[in-house]
Amino acid sequence: MSNKKIVTVVGGGLAGCEAAHQISKLGIEVKLIEMRPEKTSPAHNSNDLAELVCSNSLKSDSLENASGILKEEMRQMGSLIIEAADNNRVPAGKALAVDRTKFAEYLTDKIESNPLINLVREEFKEIPQDLESPLIIASGPLTSESLSESIKQLSDSDHLYFYDSISPIIDAESIDYEIVYKASRYENGVEEEGDYLNCPLNREQYYEFIEELLSSEKIETRDFEKGIYFESCLPVEVIAERGKDTLRFGPARPVGLIDPRDGRMPYAVVQLRCENKEASMYNIVGFQTKLKYPEQRRVFRKIPGLENAEFMRYGSMHRNTYINSPELMRPTLQFKNNDLLFFAGQILGVEGYVESAAMGIISGINAAKVVRSEPLITPPRETALGSLIKYITDAEAKNFQPMNINFGLFPAVEGKMRKAEKRKLIAKTALDNISSFINP
């Protein structure tokens, strides 16, 4: 790492390939280090770069969807990942789905044939203390053990996580405020922190909900994910399996949550906690889950007050290595206390193929700019890219959880307007902003 003119990128996944491509576009040499095939991850099956480890869908390509806006911004910024997806797409309605083999081959070929990129197949084990040129860590959700250990030491062990335990997040506008009520738990003379919205369940509603939860379809736990749960953070359906009343003595405990409208304590209460400063999103407290996405929509809509809930992010529990970005990262995707250290991809606490690649664009450009001694960039707040970066660097550090792009992350649109109109306006504002950002 003595050559000051090169950038080193660790991880030839979606973010790493994107970052390497962006760096080379700015005329800077890249050393891209990928551990496969020397060492493989528990989810990857091939030796190709940018392998899609699960679904072959990069989600919606429509501007009516937040993911579609993000993709369009990435297209405009010359994203290699989106180029590969556009060139290898398969019919999937409004979604951008790809032939996964051709997609990965296309990217591998582009990287291998790029004269400015030197692809090295070895495990990168340790972040040097005294970096002399920019280093981007894009080693993904299944970062190797030695590198995880090195990140842990660098970042303080409390700021590195090894699995997602995510509760669903719903749009505040889709909650029925005739049914839910505001109250914080008051128990033993102590009020709990923060304002909660409470969904009251009577006896009949509670047991009906438990039946639905128990009979719902779940995602299978893969071998390498077994044993990741802590007792204090079990999936909601596992809690319910332990006994029909276990949930109402756990996350759905009604104690101290008197409904101010009738002065009574419901049989059970599902709590919603505000997710962002704008109060446009709420998470269902303690409802981390492995229910399949359509099942989450069906079953959680049985909770009184959530009959029309719009899900901004579904709950999940899977293995995932990520850092506490609000604590550690700057909006340039530089580590707070090291100008030469960047992170990109899922390890930053974004969730999904497209979001991970999107972070590779910004880290890549900024690492190259460090070499060129140019000012670094952060996309405007009004864009999807800017909103995602704002979330990962400005969310509440204490409860930081990975996030995919969704409309709740964009700046709120003021004024009375139908949801579709609001979304159209958000899309237009984002695309106007990204184009004036690219061509000032």
Ligand SMILES: Cc1cc2nc3c(=O)[nH]c(=O)nc-3n(C[C@H](O)[C@H](O)[C@H](O)COP(=O)(O)OP(=O)(O)OC[C@H]3O[C@@H](n4cnc5c(N)ncnc54)[C@H](O)[C@@H]3O)c2cc1C
């Ligand atoms: C089981 C599983 C299923 C998933 N399903 C989906 C899905 O359906 N849809 C979706 O959008 N997202 C899914 N994700 C998330 C998905 O992995 C990410 O969205 C995306 O792949 C992240 O891109 P990335 O570049 O950050 O990491 P990756 O694409 O994982 O790339 C990281 C690369 O770094 C390499 N690497 C790791 N450690 C080292 C090291 N020490 N030295 C050198 N190289 C190293 C790895 O081999 C890998 O090639 C899933 C994740 C997992 C674990």
